[in-house]
Amino acid sequence: AQKVTQAQTEISVVEKEDVTLDCVYETRDTTYYLFWYKQPPSGELVFLIRRNSFDEQNEISGRYSWNFQKSTSSFNFTITASQVVDSAVYFCALSEARSQFYFGTGTSLTVIP
Amino acid sequence: DAGVTQSPTHLIKTRGQQVTLRCSPKSGHDTVSWYQQALGQGPQFIFQYYEEEERQRGNFPDRFSGHQFPNYSSELNVNALLLGDSALYLCASSLVPHTEAFFGQGTRLTVV
Numbered sequence: 001a002q003k004v005t006q007a008q009t010e011i012s013v014v015e016k017e018d019v020t021l022d023c024v025y026e027t028r029d030t031t032y033y034l035f036w037y038k039q040p041p042s043g044e045l046v047f048l049i050r051r052n053s054f055d056e057q058n059e060i061s062g063r064y065s066w067n068f069q070k071s072t073s074s075f076n077f078t079i080t081a082s083q084v085v086d087s088a089v090y091f092c093a094l095s096e097a098r099s100q101f102y103f104g105t106g107t108s109l110t111v112i113p
Numbered sequence: 114d115a116g117v118t119q120s121p122t123h124l125i126k127t128r129g130q131q132v133t134l135r136c137s138p139k140s141g142h143d144t145v146s147w148y149q150q151a152l153g154q155g156p157q158f159i160f161q162y163y164e165e166e167e168r169q170r171g172n173f174p175d176r177f178s179g180h181q182f183p184n185y186s187s188e189l190n191v192n193a194l195l196l197g198d199s200a201l202y203l204c205a206s207s208l209v210p211h212t213e214a215f216f217g218q219g220t221r222l223t224v225v
Binding site for chain 2: 004035037042043044045046047050091093100101102103104105106
Protein backbone atom coordinates (compact mmCIF):
# COMPACT_ATOMS: atom_id res chain seq x y z
CA ALA A 1 0.00 0.00 0.00
CA GLN A 2 1.21 3.47 -0.82
CA LYS A 3 2.40 5.05 2.37
CA VAL A 4 3.03 8.52 1.01
CA THR A 5 0.88 10.14 -1.65
CA GLN A 6 1.77 13.28 -3.51
CA ALA A 7 -1.19 13.78 -5.78
CA GLN A 8 0.29 16.76 -7.61
CA THR A 9 2.64 15.48 -10.28
CA GLU A 10 3.58 18.84 -11.79
CA ILE A 11 2.92 22.42 -10.75
CA SER A 12 3.80 25.61 -12.59
CA VAL A 13 3.60 29.03 -10.99
CA VAL A 14 4.73 32.48 -11.94
CA GLU A 15 7.54 33.94 -9.90
CA LYS A 16 6.43 35.59 -6.63
CA GLU A 17 3.28 33.50 -6.40
CA ASP A 18 2.73 31.28 -3.37
CA VAL A 19 2.52 27.55 -3.93
CA THR A 20 1.49 24.65 -1.69
CA LEU A 21 2.66 21.10 -2.20
CA ASP A 22 0.40 18.43 -0.76
CA CYS A 23 1.44 15.27 1.04
CA VAL A 24 -0.82 12.61 2.54
CA TYR A 25 0.66 9.71 4.46
CA GLU A 26 -0.52 6.40 5.84
CA THR A 27 0.85 4.60 8.87
CA ARG A 28 -0.33 2.51 11.79
CA ASP A 29 2.59 3.47 13.98
CA THR A 30 2.06 6.05 16.68
CA THR A 31 5.66 7.16 16.40
CA TYR A 32 6.81 8.25 12.99
CA TYR A 33 8.69 10.99 11.23
CA LEU A 34 7.85 13.05 8.20
CA PHE A 35 10.30 14.77 5.91
CA TRP A 36 10.47 17.02 2.91
CA TYR A 37 13.36 16.84 0.48
CA LYS A 38 14.17 18.95 -2.57
CA GLN A 39 15.80 17.39 -5.61
CA PRO A 40 17.30 19.86 -8.08
CA PRO A 41 18.36 18.70 -11.54
CA SER A 42 21.78 17.75 -10.15
CA GLY A 43 20.10 14.79 -8.47
CA GLU A 44 21.11 15.21 -4.85
CA LEU A 45 18.28 15.13 -2.36
CA VAL A 46 18.45 18.18 -0.11
CA PHE A 47 16.92 17.92 3.34
CA LEU A 48 14.35 20.62 4.15
CA ILE A 49 12.51 19.62 7.32
CA ARG A 50 11.75 16.77 9.70
CA ARG A 51 8.67 16.50 11.91
CA ASN A 52 7.89 13.81 14.46
CA SER A 53 4.41 12.50 15.10
CA PHE A 54 4.16 14.15 18.49
CA ASP A 55 4.87 17.64 17.26
CA GLU A 56 2.05 19.16 15.29
CA GLN A 57 3.31 22.67 15.64
CA ASN A 58 3.56 24.30 12.27
CA GLU A 59 6.88 25.74 11.26
CA ILE A 60 8.05 28.65 9.20
CA SER A 61 11.58 28.99 7.90
CA GLY A 62 12.08 32.00 5.71
CA ARG A 63 9.87 31.57 2.65
CA TYR A 64 9.08 27.96 3.58
CA SER A 65 6.31 26.81 5.88
CA TRP A 66 4.90 23.44 6.79
CA ASN A 67 1.42 22.45 7.97
CA PHE A 68 1.26 19.11 9.79
CA GLN A 69 -2.22 17.80 10.59
CA LYS A 70 -2.52 14.33 12.11
CA SER A 71 -6.31 14.42 11.86
CA THR A 72 -6.07 14.40 8.08
CA SER A 73 -2.69 12.61 7.83
CA SER A 74 -1.30 15.49 5.87
CA PHE A 75 2.02 17.31 5.88
CA ASN A 76 1.81 20.13 3.37
CA PHE A 77 4.60 22.44 2.29
CA THR A 78 4.14 26.05 1.21
CA ILE A 79 6.63 28.25 -0.57
CA THR A 80 5.82 31.95 -0.27
CA ALA A 81 6.87 34.38 -2.99
CA SER A 82 8.32 31.64 -5.16
CA GLN A 83 11.59 32.15 -7.02
CA VAL A 84 13.08 30.52 -10.08
CA VAL A 85 15.63 28.77 -7.86
CA ASP A 86 12.77 26.93 -6.20
CA SER A 87 12.24 24.93 -9.39
CA ALA A 88 12.91 21.31 -8.50
CA VAL A 89 11.22 18.06 -7.63
CA TYR A 90 10.00 17.95 -4.05
CA PHE A 91 9.57 14.69 -2.16
CA CYS A 92 7.64 13.99 0.97
CA ALA A 93 8.85 10.99 2.98
CA LEU A 94 7.71 8.93 5.95
CA SER A 95 9.91 7.02 8.37
CA GLU A 96 8.43 4.50 10.77
CA ALA A 97 10.01 2.35 13.45
CA ARG A 98 13.35 1.57 11.87
CA SER A 99 14.16 4.69 9.85
CA GLN A 100 13.55 3.26 6.41
CA PHE A 101 12.20 6.08 4.30
CA TYR A 102 9.07 5.74 2.21
CA PHE A 103 9.04 8.43 -0.44
CA GLY A 104 6.16 9.81 -2.40
CA THR A 105 6.39 10.03 -6.17
CA GLY A 106 7.37 13.66 -6.00
CA THR A 107 5.96 16.96 -7.22
CA SER A 108 7.81 18.76 -9.98
CA LEU A 109 7.65 22.49 -9.39
CA THR A 110 8.45 24.93 -12.17
CA VAL A 111 8.66 28.62 -11.33
CA ILE A 112 8.30 30.76 -14.40
CA PRO A 113 10.13 34.09 -14.40
CA ASP B 114 32.79 19.12 6.43
CA ALA B 115 32.31 16.81 3.48
CA GLY B 116 28.82 15.55 2.96
CA VAL B 117 27.92 12.19 1.52
CA THR B 118 30.08 11.35 -1.45
CA GLN B 119 29.34 8.74 -4.08
CA SER B 120 31.41 7.33 -6.90
CA PRO B 121 31.28 7.11 -9.78
CA THR B 122 28.76 9.77 -10.82
CA HIS B 123 27.86 8.05 -14.07
CA LEU B 124 28.27 4.50 -15.27
CA ILE B 125 27.31 2.53 -18.35
CA LYS B 126 27.21 -1.25 -18.16
CA THR B 127 26.09 -4.05 -20.41
CA ARG B 128 23.24 -6.36 -19.50
CA GLY B 129 24.53 -9.35 -17.52
CA GLN B 130 27.54 -7.53 -16.10
CA GLN B 131 28.20 -6.73 -12.49
CA VAL B 132 28.63 -3.27 -10.96
CA THR B 133 29.93 -1.83 -7.69
CA LEU B 134 28.91 1.59 -6.43
CA ARG B 135 30.63 3.33 -3.53
CA CYS B 136 29.54 5.69 -0.80
CA SER B 137 31.31 7.62 1.95
CA PRO B 138 28.96 8.87 4.65
CA LYS B 139 28.90 12.32 6.14
CA SER B 140 31.46 12.77 8.87
CA GLY B 141 30.16 11.42 12.17
CA HIS B 142 27.45 9.27 10.62
CA ASP B 143 27.55 5.52 11.08
CA THR B 144 24.50 4.35 9.17
CA VAL B 145 24.30 4.05 5.41
CA SER B 146 21.20 3.36 3.35
CA TRP B 147 20.90 2.78 -0.37
CA TYR B 148 18.01 3.80 -2.59
CA GLN B 149 17.13 3.22 -6.22
CA GLN B 150 15.35 6.02 -8.04
CA ALA B 151 13.89 5.19 -11.43
CA LEU B 152 13.16 8.05 -13.77
CA GLY B 153 10.12 10.01 -12.65
CA GLN B 154 9.74 8.03 -9.44
CA GLY B 155 10.54 8.51 -5.80
CA PRO B 156 13.53 6.71 -4.29
CA GLN B 157 12.92 3.10 -3.29
CA PHE B 158 14.72 1.64 -0.27
CA ILE B 159 17.20 -1.14 -1.08
CA PHE B 160 18.91 -1.79 2.26
CA GLN B 161 20.54 -0.23 5.27
CA TYR B 162 23.88 -0.95 6.92
CA TYR B 163 24.85 -0.29 10.49
CA GLU B 164 27.85 -1.72 12.37
CA GLU B 165 28.90 -3.50 9.18
CA GLU B 166 25.71 -5.53 9.02
CA GLU B 167 22.65 -5.33 6.83
CA ARG B 168 19.90 -4.23 9.22
CA GLN B 169 16.98 -3.73 6.91
CA ARG B 170 16.16 -4.70 3.38
CA GLY B 171 13.57 -3.51 0.93
CA ASN B 172 11.89 -5.51 -1.79
CA PHE B 173 14.92 -6.09 -3.98
CA PRO B 174 16.29 -9.42 -5.25
CA ASP B 175 19.45 -11.06 -4.00
CA ARG B 176 21.28 -9.70 -7.05
CA PHE B 177 21.56 -6.56 -4.96
CA SER B 178 24.09 -6.92 -2.17
CA GLY B 179 26.15 -4.60 -0.08
CA HIS B 180 28.88 -4.14 2.40
CA GLN B 181 29.88 -1.67 5.06
CA PHE B 182 33.49 -1.18 6.06
CA PRO B 183 34.91 -0.32 9.50
CA ASN B 184 35.24 3.33 8.44
CA TYR B 185 31.43 3.31 7.74
CA SER B 186 31.82 3.62 3.99
CA SER B 187 29.69 1.29 1.95
CA GLU B 188 29.41 -0.49 -1.38
CA LEU B 189 26.40 -1.56 -3.36
CA ASN B 190 26.89 -4.48 -5.72
CA VAL B 191 24.47 -5.51 -8.42
CA ASN B 192 24.99 -8.77 -10.28
CA ALA B 193 23.55 -9.96 -13.58
CA LEU B 194 22.44 -6.48 -14.56
CA LEU B 195 19.09 -6.05 -16.24
CA LEU B 196 17.91 -3.16 -18.38
CA GLY B 197 15.45 -2.36 -15.60
CA ASP B 198 18.31 -1.71 -13.20
CA SER B 199 18.99 1.56 -15.00
CA ALA B 200 18.35 4.24 -12.41
CA LEU B 201 19.86 6.82 -10.10
CA TYR B 202 21.32 5.10 -7.06
CA LEU B 203 21.35 7.25 -3.96
CA CYS B 204 23.28 6.72 -0.79
CA ALA B 205 22.09 8.29 2.45
CA SER B 206 23.84 8.53 5.78
CA SER B 207 22.38 9.23 9.17
CA LEU B 208 22.68 8.74 12.89
CA VAL B 209 19.98 6.28 13.92
CA PRO B 210 17.29 6.65 14.88
CA HIS B 211 15.36 9.09 12.80
CA THR B 212 17.61 12.01 12.40
CA GLU B 213 17.53 13.54 8.97
CA ALA B 214 19.26 11.48 6.32
CA PHE B 215 21.78 13.25 4.16
CA PHE B 216 21.95 12.11 0.58
CA GLY B 217 24.78 11.99 -1.89
CA GLN B 218 24.51 13.25 -5.43
CA GLY B 219 23.88 9.74 -6.67
CA THR B 220 25.31 7.42 -9.29
CA ARG B 221 23.48 7.34 -12.59
CA LEU B 222 23.63 3.75 -13.85
CA THR B 223 22.67 2.98 -17.42
CA VAL B 224 22.39 -0.65 -18.50
CA VAL B 225 22.49 -1.23 -22.25
